[in-house]
Amino acid sequence: MDTKKMKRELETRLQQENRSIQYDREKETIRIENKETGKGITVSLASAVSKWHEQQEKAINEVVYYVEEALGVMGKDQRMAGNEKKIFPVIRSTSFPQQSSDGNNFITDEHTAETRIYYALDLGNTYRLVDEELLQKEGWDQDKIREIARFNLRSLSTEMKKDTVAGNDFYFLNTNDGYDASRILNDRFLKETSEKIKGEMAIAVPHQDVLIICDIQNETGYDILAQMTMSFFTNGHVPITALSFMYEDGELEPIFIMAKNRRNK
Incomplete structure (x- = not known):
């Protein structure tokens, strides 16, 4: 599979009478637009070819699914x-675009050196990131969005599954509601969890559909966490960061775990 074959495959699956598909040879992208509204997705x-080499047909099906969902939402x-x-905060990497495809600035807040907070309006099978245009249309300000989203976040389940490896306890939050990684913003949840930790508490949000909390009780725990986080990061639908965070006194500090159990902040 190469980009030319992927282009033909996606064009075949996504072409409809009310859509136009434009190919950008330089950027190696295709943009699918609704002819009436001019709104679309690029x-x-x-990236699609890269995922195809890992997941084969599943990768193409996922691209088609997300394009169809996105175009459906725009209508x-x-x-x-x-x-x-239905308004929630979502965590994204700092490399994630800060503007929509229409050039509208998303509403964001700073989080860590690796992550940034966005805000989403849940639409069922997908959601729309809140941008300045939507905010102005509603006559809301950012403080209102932030307050509502954080309140709704606290209502979400924080039930975790536990796994013990080499004397270290790993807790996984994976409800697949689209906001698993967002639980890292639930201060009360993190504080209550930290009170049960025996060793050092580390947190990872490799992609949007998982939150990992690790009770590191020996040096091997760092290596296991690094390998686990990288695996989740490379296989997630919306990757966030392969780095982990140490949690202490309500603060998150990104760490880079190197070989032989060494770690740097």
Whole structure:
């Protein structure tokens, strides 16, 4: 599979009478737009090919699914008023775009050197990241979005599964509701968890659909956490960061775990 074959495959699957598909040879992307609204989504062919080499047909099916969902959402009436319970914070990497494809700035807050906070309006099978245009249309300010989203986050389940490896306890939060990684913003949850930790507490958010908390009780725990986080990072639908964070006194400090159990902040 190469970018030319991927282009032909996606064009075949996504072409409809009310859509246009434009190919950017220089950037190796295709943009699928609704002809009536001019709204659409851009797909990186190189990224799709890379995933195909790992997941084969599943990778193409996922691209088609997310494009169809995104285009479907663009046709819906998206209002926050009356849908306050559907607004949540989402964690993304600092390399994630800060503008929509239409050039509107997303509403964001700083988090760590590796992560940034965005805000989402849940639309069922997918969600829309809140941008300045939507905020202005509703007449809301960022403080209101932040307050509502954090309140809703605290209502989400924090039930975790535990696994012990080489004397270290690993806890996994994986509900697949789209906001698993967002639980890292639930201060009360992190504080309560830290009170049960016997050794050092580390947290990882390799992609949006998992939160890993590790009770590191020996040096081997660092290596296991690093390998585990990288594996999740490379296989996640929306990767965030392969780095982990040490949690102490309510603060998150990114760490880089090197070979032979050494770690740097």
